[in-house]
Amino acid sequence: MSSPHIHSGSSSVTMMLQVMLALLPATLVAVWLFGWLALLQISTCMAAAIGFEWLLLRVMKRSLAPLFDGSAALTGLFLALVLPAAAPWWVALVGALAAISLGKQLYGGLGYNPFNPALAARVILLVSFPLQMTTWLLPLPIAGGADLTDLTTAATIFFNGIAATGQPFDAVTMATPLGYVKTALHSGIPVPQSLASYHYSALAALVGNEGGSMGETSALALLLGGVYLLRRRVISWHIPLAFLATVAVMAAVSHLLNPDRFASATFHLLAGGLMLCAFFMATDPVTSPVAPRGQLLFGIGCGVLTWVIRNFGSYPEGAMFAVVLMNCVVPLLDRHFRPPVYGHRS
Amino acid sequence: MAMHSWQRLGAKWLAGLIPLAEAGVHPDDCKVTASLAITDAPLPPLLVLPIRQHIGQACAPIVDAGDTVLRGQKIAKSQGYVSTSIHAPTSGRVVKIEEHAIVHPSGIGMLSIFIEPDGEDRWLEKLPAMADYAQRDPAEIREQIRSCGIAGLGGALFPTFIKLVRDPNHRIETLILNGIECEPWLTCDHRLMVEDAPRIVAGLKILRYLVQAERCVVAIEDNKPDAAAAMREALKQAGCADVEVRLLPTIYPQGSEKQLIETITGRQVPAGKLPLHIGALCENVATTAAIADAVLEGKPLIERVVTLSGDAMPKPANLRVRIGTPVDYLLRQQGLEDLHGVEVMQGGPMMGERLRHLDAPITKGSNGILAMRQQAREPESPCIRCGHCVQVCPVGLMPNELASHCRNDRFEESEAFNLFDCIECGACSYVCPAHIPLVHYFRYGKGQVAAIRRANAFAELSRQRSEAREQRIQREREEKAARRRARSAAKPAPSPVPPKAEQP
Known part of the structure; x- marks a missing residue:
């Protein structure tokens, strides 16, 4: 190979990790607002995104190297942050599948997708499941909502829906x-x-x-992440x-x-x-x-x-x-x- | 109202969020030899002098095997206009003239003159010095510079005299001495400025006399404050108070001629034109010192300063080396015996060339020999269009698009994306997070386009020939017909063809 013989050491993986780090404040705010439910959504979305990436790569008989570039994990995190906290588990799964398949692998994988996979997935989810995608849970710091510091309550909402908590719909949601x-x-x-x-x-x-999607509502946390990305020239x-x-x-x-x-x-x-x-x-x-x-x-x-x-x-x-x-x-x-x-x- | 320090800090931090467009990169400068004084490298047992050490036509040897030569004696004469001569770096005997390895990406060789030093290092007796140059005709001085074999020592190796021709249509307004040396590891120009500033200033005065520039600027990066101080002092001593020493913020590839001209004059050299066309002349500091030697003492270019460095070099150094010294000889001198897992390159790590044959000689363009520990190259991954290559490109190209066109043999698009404006500085490849060897693709593209152009030119020539031939045949046929008509018009009645006599 000809010159240059040195490299700055930057890599696509590093960039993905930096973006994830920049999302950390917003992620923490999501956990502060929605407790266990936020953690359930985030882990489900990230695991599903990586899982579907693996599945699709296997089905297409392509190299599994992209599995480790961090992009699927990042897409999962993005997806979780744009979901309403009360979105049921299957919405998260469908979202992850849509993001990885229709949003990314359909076009040839990382680098070839015309839309951000998570954003494409959100559009698909919003027009497909308008009710689930616009039911906004009352955040924890506002008194009177569901007790999301309790794992059982969070899991109940995640798997069985808000109605399963037994609380009146209007009492636990807001616009x-x-x-x-x-x-x-x-x-x-x-x-x-x-x-x-x-x-x-x-x-x-x-x-x-x-009221709002889990990771969208805190302008301050997102601004912090944005400033970090600007400083690091990502x-x-x-x-x-x-x-x-x-x-x-x-x-x-x-x-x-x-x-x-x-x-x-x-x-x-x-x-x-x-x-x-x-x-x-x-x-x-x-x-x-x-x-x-x-x-x-x-x-x-x-x-x-x-x-x-x-x-x-x-x-x-x-x-x-x-x-x-x-x-x-x-x-x-x-x-x-x-x-x-x-x-x-x- | 005075700003508090925290306000200043805050303002600086905010400004960091919105950086102004700044093309270029900041690799670690690794200038470990910056404080090491230049020392003389010993004479090797054999010197190898390739007959072309500049851009342009190769020289013709004017010595034969068995001839004795003296130090500074011309051994190969320039051929054609864009060419410059080659001289014996020491006294000794011409052993043979045959092909030898040179530094070239393909590993090809070149006809070279082999000289076995006699150890006496005897100079040619009468060197044609011109200490009184200010009383002489500029053309005479240019010829002296040409005959002393001076080419751009920054690495471009363009025969220097050509740049010094006075063109009545284009006056040189700004003379720039390039002391930037922005490649990591290299310090040969840096040390030369620190140790030999008066010689550089003497060369500057000659250049100034030749081109009559109004403004002279010595450009140095701010990682070499000692060089700037030495140059300022030498300029003061020489009574050149009006020459400006500009300390520029360190950034690669600032030392690239066109980029430096824009930094200093604010003007760009139009595509396909020369710096001369916007009234600028840019000379490397080492070239300038060589000009002083050539004009004031009549000394031809037979040695240069070479930085020997790199993370695998046991004894890094700045050496004054005779042209023709084999690289492997120098490596051994610096204690590098075991080359296992070591890559040797000529030039800096950004634009240098890997050596295929370590017995290749130091030539006029060898500014550094780096021994670097071999590193596994990261595999290429898909472009994520981050645009970092676009941000750092000093030319304003879109390396991502360009590489994709080159890789897919879309050469028309490559040219439309200004492939031939690429200066191959390597900034794009350096920052690419996907580890795409962009410059490698550009070189491939340039080579392919050049081949296509040659083929097209040949096809065009064949077409013209074939058309000319058809026209000729047509013309001849018409002329024949006209003659026939003229003949028949001259005879009123067609005479019947007499019947053939029967064969007996």
């Missing part, structure tokens, strides 16, 4: 702020009033103590900054024009899956543009679509759809927004 505001708007209630009746607090949204700033700034600007301007119809920039930045999508999903290297200008446009596109879907779509949250839609145009962005080549600039 997400985005969902609540959207439903209220449909009934003609303006945004400030619905936020007041939700007892919305930006602080709760920051730490994650509200991701570059272009996509997250463009994504978040676009949402913030669109939300701020619309809020200024019509505060009854549109929520504020702070609300949008802290709500739903935006932080997870901006720092972890949109920046998935395989499915995002490689060159800086393409990355900026990709981020802006994600931001615009997120805001548009949140405010005009039928789903309350649009970040995930925005990223998946923008993933479709990545080859175009790569093709038309290449970096300027030395000596060819006029």
Whole structure:
């Protein structure tokens, strides 16, 4: 082999581990919010993702080397973090299967998938099982919910559903702020009033103590992970900054024009899956543009679509759809927004 | 209002999140020989001088086996314009002239002149010195530089005199002395600047006289502050206060000519053009010192500083080595006998070439010989499109796409993705987390495209020939017909063909 004869020592496996490490704060918050249930979901998803990867590789008679690149484990973790805590066990399994098969191996495995496998799986689950995917368990720190510090209760919910706990459905679940505001708007209630009746607090949204997917609600934990990834240069700033700034600007301007119809920039930045999508999903290297200008446009596109879907779509949250839609145009962005080549600039 | 230190720290930390576009990489510099003074390597029992040690046409030997030669005597003459001569590094006898191994990726050999030193190291008596160069015609000085066999010692080996031609259409505005030496391990230029700064400055003055540059910059990376100090002192002593010594942040491949020109002048050399076309001239510091020797003392290029280093080198050193010294001789001198599990390369680890034959000689371009412990190469895994290669590429290429095109023999796309703008610095391969040997694919692609171009050129030539032949035949046929018509027009009535006489 010709030069260079040295290497920086980076590897795909290291990058996967770094991303997992960056997800640690969000994972810990998930455990804080949902106790044993979070641990059950996470371990099931990760084990299932690795298991299905092994199965598919065996069936296709391919090398088992990808089993050890950490990507399947990471997909499992991602999947768990975007699931509602109360999602039944079979949703986790179907999700893991969808992620690994339809989201990844169908295209040839790691490096060839157009969508982030976990995100693709979430889209599939959301349109297939809308009820299970939008039933949000009351987090532990909010009094009155199911006692998830008890393993038996957690296992009961995981395997037999919320009804099996014997508690009234409404007592153990709550809406997400985005969902609540959207439903209220449909009934003609303006945004400030619905936020007041939700007892919305930006602080709760920051730490994650509200309704939502297990690993999505804590903007702060995700921000911490994102900053770690930026510092370690696993991701570059272009996509997250463009994504978040676009949402913030669109939300701020619309809020200024019509505060009854549109929520504020702070609300949008802290709500739903935006932080997870901006720092972890949109920046998935395989499915995002490689060159800086393409990355900026990709981020802006994600931001615009997120805001548009949140405010005009039928789903309350649009970040995930925005990223998946923008993933479709990545080859175009790569093709038309290449970096300027030395000596060819006029 | 003064900023608190914690505020400054915070600002710096935040800035680290959004780094400005910075192409290049930061390998460990491993410059273990940085503080070791240059020493003279002993004369080997046999010197081997390949007849081409520069970019361009090979030289023609002007000595024969059995001839006695003196140190500094020309033994091979340049042929054609892009070429420069070769001289005897010591006095002795020409033993033979035949093919010998050189440093080349394919392991091919080259016609070489073998000299057996007589140990007297006797100089040629009269060296054509030009200490009064400032009174002379620049063309004469250039010819002196050419005849002394000087080529770019940074590794590119382009015959230096060609870069010094005064072009009335392109004035040289900026003269850059390249003391960057960004390859890990190498310290030959570094030590030369520390120990021989006055000689480099003397060369700088000659260059300046030749090209009449308004601005002169000595570019050095900030991992060599002692070199910068030595150069500043020498410039002061020589009365060159207007020459700027720029200490640049260390980053690889800063020393690459085009990249350095952009750093210093802010302008890019347009594709397919020379630095001259934007008024820049870039010379390596060792080349500049060699120019001083050639012009002031008439000494041809017969020795150079070579860094012997690497994690498997028992005694790392900076050696002044005669051109033609076999590498294995030097390795033994530095205590390296057992080569088991050791890889030897010429040049730095980023762009150097692995030696296939250890008896290959040191040539004008050998800036370092590294002995490195063999390391298992990580297997190549699929590209995860992380874009790190795009971030570090100093040229602005998309190495990931380019490699995929080259690997799949999509050569038109490769060219559209600027394959031929790649400078093979290796930054992309260095950072690739999937361990894809990107540069290796680019070399393959370049070779294939060059072969296709040659084949196409040949096919085109054949087509032209064939068309010319058909045209000629057609023309001849028409001319014949015209003649026939003219003949028949001259005779009013066609004369009947007389019946053939019957055979008896």
